[in-house]
Amino acid sequence: MAERLARAGVDLTVWNRTRAKAEPLREQGAAVADTIAGLRDHDVVFTMLSTSEDLDHVLAELLGDSGEDRGPGVVVDCSTISPEASAAARRRCAERGTEFLAAPVSGNPKVVRAGGLSVVCSGPRETYDRVSGLLAHLGRSATYAGEGETARLVKIAHNLMLGVVTQTLAEVTVLAEKGGVPRHAFLSFLNDSVVGSPFTRYKSPAFVHLDYTPRFTPPLLRKDFDLGLAAARALDVPMPVTALTAQLVQASVGTGRVTEDFAILLDLQAAAAGLKLEPEAVPVDDGLSA
Structure with a gap:
């Protein structure tokens, strides 16, 4: 900046x-x-x-x-x-x-x-x-x-979405791979579909290559979920999906992998599904190179 x-x-x-x-x-x-x-x-x-x-x-x-x-x-x-x-x-x-x-x-x-x-x-x-x-x-x-301070609530809500989308992306990616679909093929289709987004495209190289170089760590995401759920309690807004994702983010912190990117949610989902992940040596467009 x-x-x-x-x-x-x-x-x-x-x-x-x-x-x-x-x-x-x-x-x-x-x-x-x-x-x-x-x-x-x-x-x-x-x-x-x-x-x-x-x-x-x-x-x-x-x-x-x-x-x-x-x-x-x-x-x-x-x-x-x-x-x-x-x-x-x-x-x-x-x-x-x-x-x-x-x-x-x-x-x-x-x-x-x-x-x-x-x-x-x-x-x-x-x-x-x-x-x-x-x-x-x-x-x-x-x-x-x-x-x-309305901008703070906007950013907190944004980061809740970030975590929920990444957890969902991890779940559907593991489902596809365990059913025999290469990760890069599934993500390529998803990113070009109506549900794809700049964020899912940006996160795809990490998922395909299992490259968890830190951009945003699990402890930082946990902090934002704590802030978001506190705001939800104060405003009497039920957030069941967010609350569940917060527990999964906490689980990622509990593994001790606190210096990696929060994309390690993919690893945790794969482990829960009994799937061993391997990096795929396939070029992946993150949508930012241009």
């Missing part, structure tokens, strides 16, 4: 807890800050963290701890966190005169590089309008979902 901003000619300074991850952006013309506080005087700061606790830590250093400190003009937070944690971050920013936009995203690094990132935003409309030009550089679309 930062690379896309830099290539668009945005005056960019970056910081990462692991500095080595930020250094390659120098080649795109970005400066690298030594500390988070080095971003404090910027017009807009994008943040992307794994948990609300990480966001709290970053905001504490970004905004300072003195009533005299002023934060950046706008913080655009792209993390996937709860609406409650987002509201707390918004209040903390307001205390330093900083506007706050909730802006979680859909798309892993390969999707971003292919220009397919989607952003959903919530907060004051004028704040969204202020940064919309930057959001346009990030990928395919930016959607304004309203005031407050």
Whole structure:
């Protein structure tokens, strides 16, 4: 995401807890800050963290701890966190005169590089309008979902769908293979059918080659299911399919394979069906190469 901003000619300074991850952006013309506080005087700061606790830590250093400190003009937070944690971050920013936009995203690094990132935003409309030009550089679309923390619920619901679809894809793929259909043939047909999608096509190489290079790990997916089911309880929405999938995601974490991609749901489904999977050496289009 930062690379896309830099290539668009945005005056960019970056910081990462692991500095080595930020250094390659120098080649795109970005400066690298030594500390988070080095971003404090910027017009807009994008943040992307794994948990609300990480966001709290970053905001504490970004905004300072003195009533005299002023934060950046706008913080655009792209993390996937709860609406409650987002509201707390918004209040903390307001205390330093900083506007706050909730802006979680859909798309892993390969999707971003292919220009397919989607952003959903919530907060004051004028704040969204202020940064919309930057959001346009990030990928395919930016959607304004309203005031407050509504974007967080949109992203949580999105990730519930991600998990449920992947579990379903694992189940039908195992069914087809145990009945004698090669995985690549079944997935090729499905992806070209009315029920195929950019996501099923994107996930197909992992399923065919059994390549579980991490894009999104089971513990991160479990966190989002916890957030989603908590929202469902608060809003009195029954989600039986989601609740069952949450147990299967928990089972994937319980295997200890927590550093692989959550596509390992395929392995767990195959094991439950008594099917031994082998990688298939067949080229598979992920829909992103172009």
